[in-house]
Amino acid sequence: MNKPAEHAPKFKTEAQERAFWETEGRDSTRYLDWTKAQRAVLPKLKPSTKTISLRLPQHLLDAIKAAANARDVPYQSLIKVWLQEKVEG
16 A cells, blocks of 8 residues: 555544544554554653562562672662563573
């Protein structure tokens, strides 16, 4: 498809736009030429985080802090790295 057949309508609110695109059978290829699409780079976008409470035995927390100190990184960052490695591995 070289050219979209129609122009997407203008919306007054985000809710109207959401309802439009959520309509069953709605296909964006009627409005957009995806052959010209380019991957967006968002360098300042950071993943959202959620605060949790995690209870650890004191000796385990001390060992984690010592390992983080040896690597010169914050212990919470090290915990996140280890968790990510475990999930991916």
